Amino acid sequence: MKNLNAQYRDTIEALSKQIPFEPEICLILGSGLGGFAQKIESVKSIPTASLPNYPKSTVQGHQGYLHFSKHANKKLMIVQGRIHLYEGYSLTQCVLPVFIASKLNCNKIILTNAAGGVSPILRPGDLMLATSLNGISVKKELAGLINLANLDQKNSLLNFPSKELNEKIKAAALEEKLALQEGVYWLTKGPSYETPAEIRMIRKFGGDAVGMSTVHEAFYAAALGMEVAAISCVTNLAAGLSENKLTHAEVMETAERVKLDFERLVKKSIELI
Numbered sequence: 001m002k003n004l005n006a007q008y009r010d011t012i013e014a015l016s017k018q019i020p021f022e023p024e025i026c027l028i029l030g031s032g033l034g035g036f037a038q039k040i041e042s043v044k045s046i047p048t049a050s051l052p053n054y055p056k057s058t059v060q061g062h063q064g065y066l067h068f069s070k071h072a073n074k075k076l077m078i079v080q081g082r083i084h085l086y087e088g089y090s091l092t093q094c095v096l097p098v099f100i101a102s103k104l105n106c107n108k109i110i111l112t113n114a115a116g117g118v119s120p121i122l123r124p125g126d127l128m129l130a131t132s133l134n135g136i137s138v139k140k141e142l143a144g145l146i147n148l149a150n151l152d153q154k155n156s157l158l159n160f161p162s163k164e165l166n167e168k169i170k171a172a173a174l175e176e177k178l179a180l181q182e183g184v185y186w187l188t189k190g191p192s193y194e195t196p197a198e199i200r201m202i203r204k205f206g207g208d209a210v211g212m213s214t215v216h217e218a219f220y221a222a223a224l225g226m227e228v229a230a231i232s233c234v235t236n237l238a239a240g241l242s243e244n245k246l247t248h249a250e251v252m253e254t255a256e257r258v259k260l261d262f263e264r265l266v267k268k269s270i271e272l273i
C-alpha cells in the first residue's frame with residue numbers, strides 16, 4: 001500500500017498550521033457546484049495554491065480552496081476545486097483532498113459531482129444518491145494505492161456507500177420536499193465525454209449515471225475507514241441519448257439551474273448527520 005505521508009508531508013504541515021479546527025464532515029464539490037462554499041459560513045478559506053505540492057485546478061468552475069466552514073454546529077472541510085484524472089493528474093494526486101481530510105481526523109465524506117444521465121428515468125436537473133459505485137476502470141491503478149484485499153477483509157465495502165449517511169440524505173430530501181433519485185454512478189476517466197457505444201455498454205452493465213470523478217476518492221476514503229456518500233447532479237443526458245451535442249457549457253448551465261435544490265439537500269443533510 002503506497003503511503004502518501006512522505007509525499008505530502010509538507011502539504012499537511014503547512015495546512016496544519018492554518019486550520020481553525022479538525023473537520024467532522026468533508027464535502028467535495030463537483031463541477032458547477034463550487035458556489036455552494038459561499039453559501040456556508042466560512043471560518044477560514046485556504047487557497048490550495050498556497051499549499052506545497054497541491055495540484056493546480058485547471059477546470060472552469062473548479063476554484064482551488066479548502067474552506068473550513070460551519071453549518072448547524074458541524075465543522076466542515078469543503079473542497080472547492082476537485083482534482084481530476086482527465087487533467088492529467090495521477091490517482092495519488094486526485095485523492096489528496098481525501099488524504100488531507102483523513103489526516104485531520106475527519107471520518108465522514110460526501111462526494112458530489114455533475115453526471116450524465118444513463119438511466120431512462122433520469123432527466124437533466126435531477127439529483128441522484130449513489131446506491132453503489134462502479135470503478136472498474138481504475139481498480140488496477142487503485143490497487144497500487146490501497147490494498148483492495150485488505151479493504152475487502154476489513155469489510156469496509158460491505159457498507160459502501162454508507163447506509164447511515166444515505167439514510168440521512170434521503171431523510172433530508174424528504175424534509176426539504178426534494179425529489180431524490182437513486183442509482184449506480186459509473187466512473188469513466190475521460191478526458192472526453194463518452195461515445196454512444198460506451199454509454200450503451202454502461203447501461204447494459206447497470207450504470208445509471210456517468211461521470212469522471214468520485215469513485216476513486218470514495219474507494220480511497222473507505223480504505224482509510226471513512227463513511228462515504230455520493231450525490232450526483234444530473235446535468236445532461238449521456239452521449240447518444242439526446243440530439244444535442246454534449247458540452248461542458250451544458251453541464252455548467254444545468255448545475256447553475258439546480259444549485260438551489262442541491263444547496264438545500266446538502267445543508268439539510270449536514271444538519272441531520
Ligand code: HPA
Pocket residue numbers: 114115116117188193194210211212235236237238239246251
Ligand atoms: N459524462 C461524463 N462526465 C460528465 C457528464 C457525462 O455525460 N456530465 C457531467 N459530467
